[in-house]
Amino acid sequence: MLKVKNINVFYGAIHAIHDLSLEVNDGEIVTLIGANGAGKTSTLRAISGLNIIKSGEITYDNKIISNLGAHKIVAQGISQVPEGRRVFGDQTVEENLLLGAYLVKNKAEIKESMEKVFNWFPRVKERRKQFAGTLSGGEQQMLAIGRALMGNPKLLLLDEPSMGLAPIVVEEIFEIIKNIRKDGTTILLVEQNANAALQIADRGYVVETGSVVLNGPADKLLHDDSVRKAYLGE
Template sequence: MLKVENINISYGAIHAIHDLSLEVKSGEIVTLIGANGAGKTSTLRAISGLNPVKSGEITYEGKVISNIGAHKIVGYGLSQVPEGRRVFGDQTIEENLLLGAYLRKSKAEIKASMEEVFNLFPRVKERRKQLAGTMSGGEQQMLAIGRALMAKPRLLLLDEPSMGLAPIVVEEIFEIIKNIRKAGTTILLVEQNANAALQIADRGYVLETGSVVLEGLAQDLLHDDSVRKAYLGE
């Protein structure tokens, strides 16, 4: 479904991503783990068209999407939930969700998608007329995921969905991620909580200083001594 082949990304003189390659197959949850500054967010932003790629190639469902505008990539069926949620605080929850569907034309289909989001996130439904800025961090994360789902993506990119959330809310968010996959959406997950990410993923990639240093089945990575020592606090 998604292939990233030998991409390089630079910010001025800083070479942030070095010959990075990864693959996501349809129906999978794939996770990228690594310390702060390892290049996880830069990789996601390159896939979704927000970071230019200096060299290498990104293909999605057979189309080359490297250095194509982000709005076009959303139209191809790929949505990103950004780090830090980035909801529009002065808009209502309903308005935030509708912004996620801005490329879609059918009002009936948009309404059906909103009902699907409300079924997934009952708390979001209860507060649909409330300003998004008045919600808790966990509720804003749910709204940000719901907004991305309003574009009807076949591949969903999630950037640090557990950041800054209480453990009980993190548990809930990861259950929701599993349910989104069950409903047929493929997921590429960037997450500092390596243990939680590897528990729900099929496969994983470990990033260090802009390069993949380890890859494999999530269960194998969970039991890898170097991963346990570096990322699982053991």
């Protein structure tokens, strides 16, 4: 489904991503794990058209999408949930969700998507008329995921969904991520909580200083001594 081949990303003179390659197959949950500043978010932003790649190639469904405009990449079926949630606090929950469906012209389809989001996130439904800025951190994360799903993406890019959330909320979010995959959406997950991410993923990539240093089945990475020592606190 998604192939990232030897991409390089720069921020001015800083070489942030070095010849990074990864693949995501249809129906998988794939996770990128690594320390802060390793290049995980920069990789997601390159895939979704928010970072320009200097060289390399990104293909999705056998079409080259390298350096396409972000809105065109959304139209291809890729949605991103940004780090820090980035909901529009002065708009209602419902208005935030509708913004996620801005490319969908069929009103019945929008209504169906919203009902699906409400089924996944009952608390979001309860607060549909509230301003998004009044929600708790966990509720804002649910709203941000719901907003991305409103465009019916085939591939969902999730950037640090557990950041700043209580452990019980993190557990709930990861359970929902599993259910979203069961419903047919492929997921590429960036996560500092390596243990939680590898528990639900099919495969993983370990990123250090802008490069992939290790990859394989999630279960293998979960029991890899170097991964456990570096990212699982053991």
